[in-house]
Amino acid sequence: MAADFEKAKNIAARIIKRYGLNRPPVDPEKIAENEGIKVYYAKLSEEIEDKVSGYFDPLRETNIGKGAIIINVNISPARKIFTIAHELGHVLLHHDIRNENRITSVQYRTDNWDRGNKPAIEQEADVFATHLLMPSKWIKKYYEMSKDVGEKPTPEKLSQLFGVSTESMRYRFKSMNLKYNLIY
Numbered sequence: 001m002a003a004d005f006e007k008a009k010n011i012a013a014r015i016i017k018r019y020g021l022n023r024p025p026v027d028p029e030k031i032a033e034n035e036g037i038k039v040y041y042a043k044l045s046e047e048i049e050d051k052v053s054g055y056f057d058p059l060r061e062t063n064i065g066k067g068a069i070i071i072n073v074n075i076s077p078a079r080k081i082f083t084i085a086h087e088l089g090h091v092l093l094h095h096d097i098r099n100e101n102r103i104t105s106v107q108y109r110t111d112n113w114d115r116g117n118k119p120a121i122e123q124e125a126d127v128f129a130t131h132l133l134m135p136s137k138w139i140k141k142y143y144e145m146s147k148d149v150g151e152k153p154t155p156e157k158l159s160q161l162f163g164v165s166t167e168s169m170r171y172r173f174k175s176m177n178l179k180y181n182l183i184y
């Protein structure tokens with residue numbers, strides 16, 4: 001199955017609009033809970049805690065509905081936010097996972113997937129998370145704003161504003177062809 005990135009981007013944009021969001025940072029936990037999906041932070045079992053940053057449990061009954069996102073308590077705040085957004089992407093894009101007895105997991109180490117070999121649904125969830133947390137319009141706005149006040153718009157600076165990792169923001173800059181100096 002080919003990955004449908006346009007659908008992932010459109011649904012992220014729809015969520016931004018539906019919740020009336022207009023500036024970073026986006027709180028994906030709040031959105032998940034509004035969608036009836038509870039977020040839990042837990043110590044994962046030893047054999048997976050170094051590999052998995054979180055997963056969606058479609059069968060978990062909670063006080064707000066059915067389905068829960070379980071986040072590895074030992075990962076960085078930025079990684080937690082991205083993982084919640086990624087799992088929310090599965091919930092919103094891959095409707096069948098809510099009804100199936102299947103648990104999807106995020107791989108903590110990206111090198112667990114061979115380059116180009118990452119399953120389509122994982123790529124789609126990543127694109128959803130990227131566009132939910134870092135909408136192009138907002139990135140452009142803050143990029144230009146930094147320049148206007150005479151600052152270098154670096155991924156480091158924007159990553160703090162957006163609550164994402166510097167690495168995620170670097171990818172975002174690259175995909176949007178935004179330039180920045182590595183040495184300054």
Ligand SMILES: [Zn+2]
Pocket residue numbers: 086087090104105106107121122125
């Ligand atoms: Zn996933």
